[in-house]
Amino acid sequence: MSETQEQKRWGHLRKVLERPGPFCHPEFEPSPEIMDFIVTSCKVLVVGAGGLGCELLKDLALMGFKQIHVIDMDTIDLSNLNRQFLFRQKDIGQSKAKVAAAFINKRVPGCQVTPHFCKIQDYDESFYRSFHIMVCGLDSIVARRWINGMILSLLSYEDGVLDNSTIIPLVDGGTEGFKGNARVIVPGNNACVECTLDLYPPQITYPLCTIANTPRLPEHCIEYVKVVLWPKENPFNAPLDGDDSQHIGWVYEKSLERASQFNIPGVTYRLVQGVVKHIIPAVASTNAVIAGVCATEVFKIATSCCLPLNNYMVFNDVDGIYTYTYAAERRDNCVVCSQVPQTLPIEDPSKVKLKDLIKILCEDEMFQMKNPGLTTVIDGKNKTLYISTIKSIEERTRDNLNKTLVELGLKDGMDIMVADATSPMTLVFTLKFATSDVEMK
Amino acid sequence: MSSPAPKSPEQSEKSKKYDRQLRLWGDHGQKFLENSKICLINATALGTEILKSLVLPGIGSFTIVDGEKVTDDDIGSNFFIESDSIGMSRAQVATQNLLELNPDVRGDYIDESVDHIMAHSQDFFDTFSVVIATCLPEKVLMPLSRHLWEKNVPLIVCRSVGFLGYIRIQVKEHTIIEAHPDNENHDLRLDNPWPALKEHLDKVDVTKLDNKERSHVPAVVILYYYLAQFKSKHGHLPKTRAEKEEVKKMITESPPPDEHGIKNLEENFKEAIRYINTCINPIKIPPNLQAILEDDSCINVNQNSSPFWVLCAALKEFVEKEGAPPLKGTLPDMAADTSSYITLQQLYQKQAQTQCEIIYRRALEIARNLGLSQETITESEAKLFCKHASELHVIRGSCIADEYQKTRVDLTSCLEDPDSLMFHYITLRGLERFISEFNSYPGQLDDHVEPDVLKLKGIIGKLLGEWGCSQIIRDERVHEVCRYGGAELHSVSAILGGCAAHEAIKLITLQYKPLNNTFIYDAITSTSASFTL
Numbered sequence: 001m002s003e004t005q006e007q008k009r010w011g012h013l014r015k016v017l018e019r020p021g022p023f024c025h026p027e028f029e030p031s032p033e034i035m036d037f038i039v040t041s042c043k044v045l046v047v048g049a050g051g052l053g054c055e056l057l058k059d060l061a062l063m064g065f066k067q068i069h070v071i072d073m074d075t076i077d078l079s080n081l082n083r084q085f086l087f088r089q090k091d092i093g094q095s096k097a098k099v100a101a102a103f104i105n106k107r108v109p110g111c112q113v114t115p116h117f118c119k120i121q122d123y124d125e126s127f128y129r130s131f132h133i134m135v136c137g138l139d140s141i142v143a144r145r146w147i148n149g150m151i152l153s154l155l156s157y158e159d160g161v162l163d164n165s166t167i168i169p170l171v172d173g174g175t176e177g178f179k180g181n182a183r184v185i186v187p188g189n190n191a192c193v194e195c196t197l198d199l200y201p202p203q204i205t206y207p208l209c210t211i212a213n214t215p216r217l218p219e220h221c222i223e224y225v226k227v228v229l230w231p232k233e234n235p236f237n238a239p240l241d242g243d244d245s246q247h248i249g250w251v252y253e254k255s256l257e258r259a260s261q262f263n264i265p266g267v268t269y270r271l272v273q274g275v276v277k278h279i280i281p282a283v284a285s286t287n288a289v290i291a292g293v294c295a296t297e298v299f300k301i302a303t304s305c306c307l308p309l310n311n312y313m314v315f316n317d318v319d320g321i322y323t324y325t326y327a328a329e330r331r332d333n334c335v336v337c338s339q340v341p342q343t344l345p346i347e348d349p350s351k352v353k354l355k356d357l358i359k360i361l362c363e364d365e366m367f368q369m370k371n372p373g374l375t376t377v378i379d380g381k382n383k384t385l386y387i388s389t390i391k392s393i394e395e396r397t398r399d400n401l402n403k404t405l406v407e408l409g410l411k412d413g414m415d416i417m418v419a420d421a422t423s424p425m426t427l428v429f430t431l432k433f434a435t436s437d438v439e440m441k
Numbered sequence: 442m443s444s445p446a447p448k449s450p451e452q453s454e455k456s457k458k459y460d461r462q463l464r465l466w467g468d469h470g471q472k473f474l475e476n477s478k479i480c481l482i483n484a485t486a487l488g489t490e491i492l493k494s495l496v497l498p499g500i501g502s503f504t505i506v507d508g509e510k511v512t513d514d515d516i517g518s519n520f521f522i523e524s525d526s527i528g529m530s531r532a533q534v535a536t537q538n539l540l541e542l543n544p545d546v547r548g549d550y551i552d553e554s555v556d557h558i559m560a561h562s563q564d565f566f567d568t569f570s571v572v573i574a575t576c577l578p579e580k581v582l583m584p585l586s587r588h589l590w591e592k593n594v595p596l597i598v599c600r601s602v603g604f605l606g607y608i609r610i611q612v613k614e615h616t617i618i619e620a621h622p623d624n625e626n627h628d629l630r631l632d633n634p635w636p637a638l639k640e641h642l643d644k645v646d647v648t649k650l651d652n653k654e655r656s657h658v659p660a661v662v663i664l665y666y667y668l669a670q671f672k673s674k675h676g677h678l679p680k681t682r683a684e685k686e687e688v689k690k691m692i693t694e695s696p697p698p699d700e701h702g703i704k705n706l707e708e709n710f711k712e713a714i715r716y717i718n719t720c721i722n723p724i725k726i727p728p729n730l731q732a733i734l735e736d737d738s739c740i741n742v743n744q745n746s747s748p749f750w751v752l753c754a755a756l757k758e759f760v761e762k763e764g765a766p767p768l769k770g771t772l773p774d775m776a777a778d779t780s781s782y783i784t785l786q787q788l789y790q791k792q793a794q795t796q797c798e799i800i801y802r803r804a805l806e807i808a809r810n811l812g813l814s815q816e817t818i819t820e821s822e823a824k825l826f827c828k829h830a831s832e833l834h835v836i837r838g839s840c841i842a843d844e845y846q847k848t849r850v851d852l853t854s855c856l857e858d859p860d861s862l863m864f865h866y867i868t869l870r871g872l873e874r875f876i877s878e879f880n881s882y883p884g885q886l887d888d889h890v891e892p893d894v895l896k897l898k899g900i901i902g903k904l905l906g907e908w909g910c911s912q913i914i915r916d917e918r919v920h921e922v923c924r925y926g927g928a929e930l931h932s933v934s935a936i937l938g939g940c941a942a943h944e945a946i947k948l949i950t951l952q953y954k955p956l957n958n959t960f961i962y963d964a965i966t967s968t969s970a971s972f973t974l
């Protein structure tokens with residue numbers, strides 16, 4: 001494409017970047033250099049190449065961005081095609097990141113989307129540090145928290161003062177059915193994902209006694225087959241795979257059997273799939289809206305042409321079209337972004353067992369960890385308290401779960417190091433015993 | 442015991458592909474979508490973004506009407522226009538690239554301007570399910586709006602300019618059966634149980650249950666028992682807050698003390714207390730349903746009435762006789778043993794079935810008396826209708842041409858409200874008038890921004906005068922629109938495109954409440970507003 005054609009192509013964008021306006025960012029100075037920056041050097045990372053990711057890539061490419069990277073470990077499934085518009089029937093089974101990147105690069109000349117067909121955890125700080133802006137289009141809260149942890153770990157403080165050059169803004173979007181949200185996180189300056197963990201609703205769980213003894217809903221029957229019958233009968237000598245139609249077929253059969261035994265109506269194949277795979281309904285339109293909002297924010301941040309969203313927007317078009325924008329507040333003692341040392345208050349260390357401590361880390365609304373691994377230092381020596389993710393260590397440390405903190409030799413003021421899937425960094429918690437005078441030897 | 446051979450239903454490719462959306466609007470909603478015909482006027486970036494979110498979920502077909510040739514501006518903002526297509530028919534290029542998205546969808550195009558079609562064959566538009574127009578000048582919009590209003594074809598008009606955009610829906614009458622409200626109050630009829638339910642509930646004396654039975658009795662049974670106690674003491678059901686507190690106290694004090702003398706309230710009893718606040722108010726006809734029952738179309742059904750209104754006429758008779766809408770037939774989950782819960786659930790379901798049967802039969806009778814074909818009303822439609830009787834809605838919109846002639850809202854008071862985004866509406870109306878008068882966008886050329894600000898200010902002042910509005914629009918608002926010079930920013934069009942597409946889906950599927958009738962989006966502040974104009 002010739003230079004003049006390139007100039008002409010971005011005529012729309014140049015109008016808002018080369019003309020002054022009354023609602024621009026106070027520091028905005030219109031000039032052709034801004035467009036040059038977008039086109040030549042601004043490096044953006046798109047996390048996720050699914051429903052939001054496809055839209056984000058298209059939106060960013062047509063807002064002039066060329067140095068775009070996209071990371072996604074998923075492959076294309078038939079059920080993606082109702083909204084992930086860069087994929088076709090022939091692409092099923094291929095890497096989402098690769099197919100999406102190739103499509104954009106072909107459709108938008110000059111755009112250089114670089115795909116990464118891997119997990120976000122496969123890369124370290126040096127990769128993430130190389131971007132000017134990141135934008136997340138994920139359906140996983142754990143992955144979103146991990147990315148949030150990553151950008152916060154990139155901040156450097158000198159004498160408690162944040163070095164602004166280490167800030168990488170994060171724009172984050174999420175959708176569910178006809179609802180969605182978009183937010184702008186300026187790490188160290190406004191609310192981060194962990195500050196607002198209470199915004200994520202807990203996953204629906206059914207008490208075991210209900211599903212085992214007093215089922216009433218079709219979901220109870222399906223859950224019973226999933227958590228009780230499957231491990232017991234082990235029909236395919238494999239863990240339950242929601243993408244395997246034989247597995248789902250078996251669960252469907254057995255759920256139907258159980259439901260008819262109790263006269264419970266409403267077990268359908270679709271419901272079985274939904275419960276087993278925790279399926280979140282999704283449509284093209286909501287993804288388009290939320291990705292559009294996110295891409296607009298990336299453009300604002302990259303160009304300073306107007307002030308970015310401050311800082312959270314909710315969208316809902318179930319009844320008419322509704323949006324609400326507000327400033328989500330930072331949590332003073334946020335585990336990830338507050339710089340405040342974290343303490344774990346313990347009422348009675350001779351009664352509290354290690355498993356209780358883990359329960360707090362998993363269930364407290366402020367932590368919501370998934371599979372925390374705990375280590376500490378006792379008398380200058382590293383000690384692994386419990387790690388569930390590595391089989392040999394799990395077996396070796398399993399007995400610790402039922403020991404009290406006193407039995408484990410833990411004392412008031414000691415640090416516990418916690419590693420979890422929700423964070424790229426190890427988090428440090430200081431034990432604070434209410435009954436620190438009680439010394440037991 | 443050997444398990445029977447798997448006989449799970451083989452899912453079709455289509456239901457696999459559309460799985461994530463079928464969970465929202467169901468197979469019946471999908472069917473409406475697959476039978477729909479959409480017309481897009483002008484394949485701008487916004488236009489193709491709208492069609493994209495309609496082709497993907499599987500509309501039946503689309504037709505693009507656009508006489509323009511592809512320009513550099515299209516290449517830089519429209520994803521469905523390839524860079525090597527400059528000078529080609531925009532309608533043709535967009536149609537080809539949109540069709541790639543979904544092999545189930547058919548599409549064609551007419552590479553002529555909408556004015557041309559309006560002049561030669563107005564009735565071209567009459568067979569579409571929805572007509573969507575972007576970038577349509579006022580002078581074409583007026584006759585098109587009038588025509589489609591008369592023909593009862595829904596019209597969606599939108600524009601995306603700079604960081605601003607709007608969507609205006611014109612629909613004469615739109616009826617909704619499934620509004621899918623976010624939260625609903627459960628209609629348990631404990632204040633006025635039908636005989637079978639009363640007989641069932643009267644059998645249980647909650648005070649005579651042992652501990653195990655207590656923990657398994659459903660909240661509905663508990664609440665009914667204590668309401669009956671209250672009624673036999675006071676002669677009526679609790680109405681005031683204090684009276685409800687009294688029932689609450691009776692329930693709270695009901696458990697037998699444990700060995701420490703402490704009364705532990707079981708989960709199901711706590712549930713019963715929660716239901717006091719939401720479920721024992723006398724059945725009221727919700728305002729949306731009341732409006733339908735009083736609607737002319739319901740009172741005066743005739744040979745031209747749709748199945749919806751015939752069903753409404755039958756529903757009206759039912760409500761007048763029973764004093765309440767038909768039961769939904771569902772029971773919320775509550776802590777209870779399986780058989781107590783299922784027995785109750787079946788009672789509610791059976792009563793709902795009986796009531797639906799009455800309404801369905803009556804609707805068939807009405808249809809017959811009107812000389813309508815009996816097949817117009819299906820049993821499945823009647824079932825859906827009765828189940829959602831409390832959520833029925835009717836929207837009666839307004840014609841855009843009428844709005845442009847005489848606005849219905851009090852602009853002055855809207856403009857006085859500092860939180861209102863009404864000023865955007867005024868500015869955008871000024872913009873439309875400018876485009877029609879000068880055949881260009883204000884600020885389209887770099888050296889025209891300043892003079893165009895003056896021109897646009899003049900136009901807006903004149904419009905406000907016509908509307909008898911004494912307020913003015915701040916200069917910077919006018920300046921900002923001229924700064925855009927008609928620029929279409931792709932990401933802003935993506936936002937509006939998604940919104941407009943979903944409104945079209947609502948109109949087609951008759952599910953979820955559409956916008957009534959104007960939506961304005963300000964991408965600078967990421968805020969929006971809706972107005973009924």
Ligand SMILES: [Zn+2]
Pocket residue numbers: 191192193194195196330331334335336337338
């Ligand atoms: Zn935080």
